[in-house]
Amino acid sequence: MAQIKKKKITPRQKMINLMYVVLMAMLALNVSSDVLKGFTLVSDKLDLSTQNAMHINEGIYKNFDEQMKANPTKVKEWYEKSQYVKQMSDSLYNLAEELKEAIVRKSDGKEADIHNIRNQEDLEAATSVMLAPGKGRGKELYEAINSYRKRITKMIADKEKRQIIESNLSTEVPAKGKAEGKNWQEYMFESMPTAAAVTSLTQLQNDVRTAEGEVLHTLVSNIDVKDIRVNEVNAYVVPNAQTIVQGGRFQAQIFMAAVDTTNRPTIFVGGREIKSDHGVYETICNSTGDFTLTGWIETLNGSGEKVKREFQQKYTVIPPSATVSADIMNVLYAGYDNPMSVSVPGIPSSRLRVSMSGGSFTQKGDGKYIARPTNVGGEAVVTVAAETEGRVQEMGKFTFRVRKLPDPTAYIPVGDDHFLGGKLAKQSLMAMTNLGAAIDDGLLNIPFSVKGFEMVFYDNMGNAVPEIAQSSEFTLRQKNMIRQLSRGKRFYITRVRAVGPDGIERTLNGAMEVIVN
Numbered sequence: 001m002a003q004i005k006k007k008k009i010t011p012r013q014k015m016i017n018l019m020y021v022v023l024m025a026m027l028a029l030n031v032s033s034d035v036l037k038g039f040t041l042v043s044d045k046l047d048l049s050t051q052n053a054m055h056i057n058e059g060i061y062k063n064f065d066e067q068m069k070a071n072p073t074k075v076k077e078w079y080e081k082s083q084y085v086k087q088m089s090d091s092l093y094n095l096a097e098e099l100k101e102a103i104v105r106k107s108d109g110k111e112a113d114i115h116n117i118r119n120q121e122d123l124e125a126a127t128s129v130m131l132a133p134g135k136g137r138g139k140e141l142y143e144a145i146n147s148y149r150k151r152i153t154k155m156i157a158d159k160e161k162r163q164i165i166e167s168n169l170s171t172e173v174p175a176k177g178k179a180e181g182k183n184w185q186e187y188m189f190e191s192m193p194t195a196a197a198v199t200s201l202t203q204l205q206n207d208v209r210t211a212e213g214e215v216l217h218t219l220v221s222n223i224d225v226k227d228i229r230v231n232e233v234n235a236y237v238v239p240n241a242q243t244i245v246q247g248g249r250f251q252a253q254i255f256m257a258a259v260d261t262t263n264r265p266t267i268f269v270g271g272r273e274i275k276s277d278h279g280v281y282e283t284i285c286n287s288t289g290d291f292t293l294t295g296w297i298e299t300l301n302g303s304g305e306k307v308k309r310e311f312q313q314k315y316t317v318i319p320p321s322a323t324v325s326a327d328i329m330n331v332l333y334a335g336y337d338n339p340m341s342v343s344v345p346g347i348p349s350s351r352l353r354v355s356m357s358g359g360s361f362t363q364k365g366d367g368k369y370i371a372r373p374t375n376v377g378g379e380a381v382v383t384v385a386a387e388t389e390g391r392v393q394e395m396g397k398f399t400f401r402v403r404k405l406p407d408p409t410a411y412i413p414v415g416d417d418h419f420l421g422g423k424l425a426k427q428s429l430m431a432m433t434n435l436g437a438a439i440d441d442g443l444l445n446i447p448f449s450v451k452g453f454e455m456v457f458y459d460n461m462g463n464a465v466p467e468i469a470q471s472s473e474f475t476l477r478q479k480n481m482i483r484q485l486s487r488g489k490r491f492y493i494t495r496v497r498a499v500g501p502d503g504i505e506r507t508l509n510g511a512m513e514v515i516v517n
Helices: 011-070 072-108 125-131 138-153 159-168 175-179 184-189 194-220 426-431 476-483
Strands: 235-239 243-245 249-256 266-269 272-274 280-284 289-300 306-318 323-326 331-333 338-343 352-356 359-365 368-373 379-388 391-403 409-414 417-419 422-424 436-440 445-458 464-469 490-499 505-507 511-516
Touching (some): 011 072, 011 194, 072 125, 072 138, 072 194, 125 184, 138 184, 138 194, 159 194, 175 184, 184 194, 249 289, 331 368, 352 368, 368 391, 409 490, 409 511, 417 436, 422 426, 426 476, 426 511, 445 476, 464 476
Parallel strands (some): 243 306, 422 511
Antiparallel strands (some): 249 280, 379 391, 409 417, 409 436, 445 464, 445 490, 490 505, 490 511
């Protein structure tokens, strides 16, 4: 087959192409910045929640130590189990911390700080540390999580709590990852930004301390408070979350480290007694900002004396947030299936309710949608809502400009290539059957249907001789005209009529020059 040469690009067109690439890069950077900021916010809140859980757990360990000294015969069994829980929890927690530091050092260098990551967008650091052939530590983490989950859940009697811990520490690969042939570590860390990888490991540390706390409370429940802990009763607050979306519900369980079911404590919040058999307090969060829940608990010890302990718990209320991005660019094309991605931090896609004005918006997978707007030159508004706490709450509105699909480029199929003009062997010219058209600019890849075109030949006198086809196929007369051309002669393909997926017929500007080689 003869060599095919593409039409030369003018300096002006090169400049336009360069500006187009720069614009796309700037748009990509803007999206990346918002996403990375979200990871930083989530990671900071997870760190705060983890520290609170560690503080509670440390208090329980301290009480175990004191009880062991006071009555070793009765406490020894539960004390030894608590130490076993501490050892295996610290082991997995420290492994996650070590991996966080390794990833950030790979991204930022020796002076790296996991609390102030400079290269948050680095896509190579996590992949190198976790998946490098022969030395990647992803499999080590995978096996450590599985071992910890198996051992820790055996120590939780409550079935519902055990299922929650198993779910939090699951290493099951989602259906999307299985379809791509990925294992757990590849799904979690392959091409993952440094900020996202660190946040994922911070979430694991939070889950470890939560599981550790559940087991410790189970162990504590096996000890009689009247004999051991009368003088060491402390108040604790366990919130359902420390970061609340505006309009959401804040819930916290307030309790002492161990309670007598025949002597429920009395709880006061803001000076008012809370009427709850199980110490559950909740309030609607209508304002954003940082808040502190304060109060005290009163109960009677084994001697009938009143014991009072104060408590406080900080939490943050944030405004609703959602992310909607066009997978191609920041505009939508009318009459075309535009791929979209929609997500809300902390909420699964199955609980999202997404709609769009001025067209249809259809879900095609986990967080993936197809937008098909109709109004060229107008705007399409995507509204994202989520089901939270039994109600539907709006999380945000996103506006996109709607444009007509750009005109395609006509081409002659030559094997697997698109011939766009220039010299072409006569043998190839005689073998061609039809004319094609498509948008194929590296961003869009959209085929069009050719409805007709015109070929212009020149006779020996220099007169133009047009030949018209009423479909995409070359006519017999057009092929006969080509057969008569000698080497070096040329003809032009012009007035190409094409219809795209939007159903709009258009006549393409310009002409394709073909030279017989």
